[in-house]
Amino acid sequence: MTDQNSHPHPKHLIDVAPLSTALEKFAIDRDWTQFHSPKNLVMALSGEVGELTEIFQWMTEAQSLTAGANPETSLAVKDELADVQIYLVRLAAVLGVDLNAAVQDKLQKNAERYPADKVRGSNKKYTER
Amino acid sequence: MTDQNSHPHPKHLIDVAPLSTALEKFAIDRDWTQFHSPKNLVMALSGEVGELTEIFQWMTEAQSLTAGANPETSLAVKDELADVQIYLVRLAAVLGVDLNAAVQDKLQKNAERYPADKVRGSNKKYTER
Amino acid sequence: MTDQNSHPHPKHLIDVAPLSTALEKFAIDRDWTQFHSPKNLVMALSGEVGELTEIFQWMTEAQSLTAGANPETSLAVKDELADVQIYLVRLAAVLGVDLNAAVQDKLQKNAERYPADKVRGSNKKYTER
Amino acid sequence: MTDQNSHPHPKHLIDVAPLSTALEKFAIDRDWTQFHSPKNLVMALSGEVGELTEIFQWMTEAQSLTAGANPETSLAVKDELADVQIYLVRLAAVLGVDLNAAVQDKLQKNAERYPADKVRGSNKKYTER
Numbered sequence: 001m002t003d004q005n006s007h008p009h010p011k012h013l014i015d016v017a018p019l020s021t022a023l024e025k026f027a028i029d030r031d032w033t034q035f036h037s038p039k040n041l042v043m044a045l046s047g048e049v050g051e052l053t054e055i056f057q058w059m060t061e062a063q064s065l066t067a068g069a070n071p072e073t074s075l076a077v078k079d080e081l082a083d084v085q086i087y088l089v090r091l092a093a094v095l096g097v098d099l100n101a102a103v104q105d106k107l108q109k110n111a112e113r114y115p116a117d118k119v120r121g122s123n124k125k126y127t128e129r
Numbered sequence: 130m131t132d133q134n135s136h137p138h139p140k141h142l143i144d145v146a147p148l149s150t151a152l153e154k155f156a157i158d159r160d161w162t163q164f165h166s167p168k169n170l171v172m173a174l175s176g177e178v179g180e181l182t183e184i185f186q187w188m189t190e191a192q193s194l195t196a197g198a199n200p201e202t203s204l205a206v207k208d209e210l211a212d213v214q215i216y217l218v219r220l221a222a223v224l225g226v227d228l229n230a231a232v233q234d235k236l237q238k239n240a241e242r243y244p245a246d247k248v249r250g251s252n253k254k255y256t257e258r
Numbered sequence: 259m260t261d262q263n264s265h266p267h268p269k270h271l272i273d274v275a276p277l278s279t280a281l282e283k284f285a286i287d288r289d290w291t292q293f294h295s296p297k298n299l300v301m302a303l304s305g306e307v308g309e310l311t312e313i314f315q316w317m318t319e320a321q322s323l324t325a326g327a328n329p330e331t332s333l334a335v336k337d338e339l340a341d342v343q344i345y346l347v348r349l350a351a352v353l354g355v356d357l358n359a360a361v362q363d364k365l366q367k368n369a370e371r372y373p374a375d376k377v378r379g380s381n382k383k384y385t386e387r
Numbered sequence: 388m389t390d391q392n393s394h395p396h397p398k399h400l401i402d403v404a405p406l407s408t409a410l411e412k413f414a415i416d417r418d419w420t421q422f423h424s425p426k427n428l429v430m431a432l433s434g435e436v437g438e439l440t441e442i443f444q445w446m447t448e449a450q451s452l453t454a455g456a457n458p459e460t461s462l463a464v465k466d467e468l469a470d471v472q473i474y475l476v477r478l479a480a481v482l483g484v485d486l487n488a489a490v491q492d493k494l495q496k497n498a499e500r501y502p503a504d505k506v507r508g509s510n511k512k513y514t515e516r
Contacts, residue, residue: 013148014214018141019232026236030243031250035316039185039193042178043315043426045213046433049171049178050308056168057301058293058510060448064168068225078226082235084174084217085143085228092210096197099214103148106211107155114159121160123445164445172297172444175304179437186430187381187422189319252316270405272472277400277490284494288501289508297443297451300436303471307429307436314426322426326483336484340493342432342475343401343486346468354455355465357472361406364469365413372417379418 013107014100020093023086041091048083055080142236143229145218152219170220177212184209271365272358274347281348299349306341313338400494401487403476410477428478435470442467 027033055076056064068074092099156162184205185193197203221228285291313334314322326332350357414420442463443451455461479486 011147013145013151014218015144016142019143022142022236026239029245030248032248032252034250035252037190037193038196039188039190039430040315042182042185042193043311043430043433046178046182046430047308047312047315049175050305050311053171053175053301053308054305056171057298057305059168061166061168064166064171065223067167077224078231079235081217081221081224081226081228082231084213085232086235088210088213088217089143094194095206095210097207097210099210102207102211103214106208106215107151109208110155116158119159121163123161123164168301169444172301172304172440175301176437176441176444179434179440182430182437183434186427186434271403271409272406272476273402274400276398280400280494284497287503288506290510292508293510295448295451296454297446297448300440300443300451304436304440307433311429311433314429317426319424319426322424322429323481325425335482336489337493337496339475339479339482339484339486340489342471343490344493346471346475347401350468352452353464353468355468357468360465360469361472364466364473365409367466368413374416377417379421381419381422 011104012100013103016089016092016099019086019089023090024093027090036090036094038091038095041087041094045084045087045091048080048087052077052080052084140233141229142232145221145228148215148218149222152215153222156219165219165223167220167224170216170223174213174216174220177209177216181206181209181213269362270358271361274350274357277344277347278351281344282351285348294348294352296349296353299345299352303342303345303349306338306345310335310338310342398491399487400490403479403486406473406476407480410473411480414477423477423481425478425482428474428481432471432474432478435467435474439464439467439471 024033027036055073056067059067067077089099092102153162156165184202185196188196196206218228221231282291285294313331314325317325325335347357350360411420414423442460443454446454454464476486479489
């Protein structure tokens with residue numbers, strides 16, 4: 001699934017290469033690459049998003065906006081966001097996907113699919129996303 | 130929840146700043162910032178991980194390793210990985226979380242929690258992660 | 259969303275009424291009905307499925323088949339399955355959905371969508387489900 | 388993981404036996420039991436919860452309370468609730484878990500963990516659940 005060279009003029013939107021390298025070394029050092037199939041990593045990613053969800057489930061939207069004011073909540077949120085990012089980068093690595101190129105393609109699609117002048121202020125179109 | 134300056138010697142593991150800026154502009158142009166509460170964005174992130182999960186649910190682990198061989202599957206996977214990355218960066222932005230610092234902290238914790246010589250080859254300790 | 263009477267000849271597939279009543283009382287006794295919006299309950303359901311996912315994420319499929327052999331795992335699995343069932347019934351209740359009727363309709367749709375003689379042994383069609 | 392007889396005085400909270408039987412027949416008729424490992428079914432369950440989440444992600448809590456007023460949304464919600472119930476029952480079946488007993492045990496635990504007079508009106512304790 002390697003597509004590192006598929007973009008003739010790749011725009012730099014994200015760079016996750018140093019993290020990807022660090023995670024591969026971490027896994028090799030522990031002989032954990034055997035557990036890192038895409039199927040397993042998708043489940044691990046999903047589990048971490050579940051933990052993130054639990055933090056916000058009983059908050060109102062307004063409360064969620066100031067979730068960082070409580071130091072304990074803030075720390076938990078950072079921890080879970082990091083876990084999601086970590087598993088996402090590891091998953092992309094084992095699948096050979098260039099996350100930056102994938103994101104660039106998706107932004108392009110979204111710009112075509114949701115023209116600003118047509119969807120302004122509507123969560124209807126948004127919902128269809 | 131801003132913690133951009135909490136790391137005296139921040140290591141560069143990921144850089145998501147250009148994507149974060151692009152996503153904020155995308156939302157402002159469509160007057161969608163009103164929908165981007167952390168609570169809503171966590172749900173959107175979770176929904177995208179659900180779509181990613183559906184791609185892999187009936188595959189064996191071995192099949193998941195070569196998921197990229199099928200062009201249709203490969204495209205779907207890239208699309209969903211991008212969506213997860215996009216919502217994660219947007220969520221971190223509205224929460225004021227520096228993803229790079231959060232990831233750095235988490236790697237540090239993981240290194241302490243899973244010493245290579247103690248957990249090598251074990252998915253037991255791993256499961257406890 | 260009440261549809262208790264929409265099925266002229268409802269088949270009994272599941273009965274969740276006693277649990278639904280017990281959960282409503284539990285919430286009222288604690289003044290928790292204020293937190294039980296469908297949006298919040300969907301998140302709670304999602305969080306519990308995340309915990310269930312974490313139990314199985316590093317297992318092979320073969321290992322998952324005998325997950326009950328380990329008493330600790332078995333207990334954790336029962337706990338999470340119960341949580342998922344509890345939030346699902348509570349969610350259906352606040353939405354006024356008759357789960358039995360909904361399940362009956364879905365089985366009917368699935369039978370039409372996946373004729374046994376056309377999809378036998380294939381996880382391709384299944385994947386498209 | 389069979390525990391059908393572990394409750395000396397089982398209370399009837401839910402009955403999912405007819406659905407469980409119907410789902411097993413559905414899978415056998417299509418030779419799909421080979422795909423129904425607990426690991427795969429947890430992913431399928433998770434994917435369906437993801438679809439349910441997507442319906443509610445941009446709604447306010449107030450909007451989610453009247454989600455059934457829109458016929459299209461109402462139909463989608465019933466469909467996804469049914470899918471979640473279906474995969475949950477199928478998963479419990481392949482694991483040999485008696486959902487009614489599991490739910491009964493969990494309600495007992497919850498009653499002990501959240502005494503009504505101690506947690507009334509608080510989503511703090513609730514969050515810790």
